[in-house]
Amino acid sequence: MRIAYLECFSGISGGMFLGALLDAGVPFELFQKTVAGLNIGAELEHSRVHRGGLARDDKRR
Numbered sequence: 001m002r003i004a005y006l007e008c009f010s011g012i013s014g015g016m017f018l019g020a021l022l023d024a025g026v027p028f029e030l031f032q033k034t035v036a037g038l039n040i041g042a043e044l045e046h047s048r049v050h051r052g053g054l055a056r057d058d059k060r061r
Helices: 014-023 028-037
Strands: none
Touching: 014 028
């Protein structure tokens, strides 16, 4: 079992947190299955965005 502890004393953005989890290796399919399990009619989609030089494309990794 792996445990992650987040000390968010000043808050955290949900979208940025999900993006960080994806970059850390959590499969997107897991998020899709989790949202589908809520049975609220919501769907997830993702794409990589490059803004201000903060994201690198996969060719440079």
